[in-house]
Amino acid sequence: MKSFDLAEPATIEEAVALLDPEDKSVRAIAGGTALMLMMKTRLFQPTRLVSLRRLNGDLRGLRVNQDGGLRIGAMTSLAQLEYSHLVASTYPVLSRALGTLSNIRIRNVATLGGHLAHGDPHMDLPPILMTLGAKVSAVSPRGRRWVDICDLFTGYYETSLIKDELITSVEIAGQPPGVYCWYEKFTARSADDWPTVGVAVRYIVDSGVIRDPRVAVSAATERPMRSAAAEAALTNAPLAPHVLSKAADAAADELEPIADLHGTASYKREMVRVHVRRALEKAAQWRR
Ligand SMILES: Cc1cc2nc3c(=O)[nH]c(=O)nc-3n(C[C@H](O)[C@H](O)[C@H](O)COP(=O)(O)OP(=O)(O)OC[C@H]3O[C@@H](n4cnc5c(N)ncnc54)[C@H](O)[C@@H]3O)c2cc1C
Secondary structure, three states: OOOOEEEOOOOHHHHHHHOOOOOOOEEEEOOOHHHHHHHHOOOOOOOEEEEOOOOOHHHOOEEEOOOOOEEEEOOOEHHHHHOOHHHHHHOHHHHHHHOOOOOHHHHHHOEHHHHHHOOOOOOOHHHHHHHHOEEEEEEEOOEEEEEEHHHOEEEOOEEOOOOOOEEEEEEEOOOOOOOEEEEEEEOOOOOOOOOOEEEEEEEEEEOOEEEEEEEEEEOOOOOOEEOHHHHHHHOOOEOOHHHHHHHHHHHHHHOOOOOEOOEOHHHHHHHHHHHHHHHHHHHHHHOO
């Protein structure tokens, strides 16, 4: 491994000033679980790493927002989220998914900010956050902007973050009472593996009719994305098996799966069909 500088700023202002919008070899490091693997395999050779370890304030803690949703600091570890009573009572769908994400050694160290900024299309949390209406606070020397999580992922390991922007926190919208949510993680090899397909769904049922449905898929496509076709098939339709199957078919027809170690593109298309339907069915059984 080539030698590099390690900066440990104490404030967010110092941290963003140490990043460089033009230089890809300068990066932030949070838990380091993704970055260190890339460095060990020489996919990434830094000239400078900017550690976020000493930063406090906005990057830490969990609190309830006025709309009943949560604001989560970017340096919150995935294990802190997994064991948080606030998360469990507000978004049980997130707590359940976190327990299936990799293993406890990774979850103890990996952070929410690193999870999102890495832009790996196989990540478990992005599709869930997409269905829950999350937004990300991105801070740079030019100030703060809010990025809708659906606009964060722009391609394979690509995000809309500029190289000198840091995610400081994530805000998840409050959900109406009785909302139906589910995350269906399908692993083809072992239970703690990366997903072959991840499907998150969220909808409201009003007098037997589906309102405001959201369906998001990860691991099958080049970036996590919502399925507009599946959502259209569900909107204002009765909560009935044929409607859920129609929505699953619409997602499988609309999305463009890509092959990886976990399956071919055609296999993934079929897995999207199966697991969108299952996620919609299980959401109805679980309710939040
Ligand atoms: C063995 C293994 C198995 C895994 N299995 C799964 C799995 O099943 N499901 C799953 O979803 N994930 C899985 N992961 C991925 C894991 O979730 C990520 O590695 C982790 O979330 C990244 O967080 P981190 O804090 O370690 O990021 P880091 O490695 O520190 O950083 C990752 C990237 O994000 C950037 N970054 C970090 N923090 C910020 C910030 N606040 N603002 C801007 N940029 C930032 C860094 O510059 C870097 O480019 C696995 C990882 C490993 C190593």
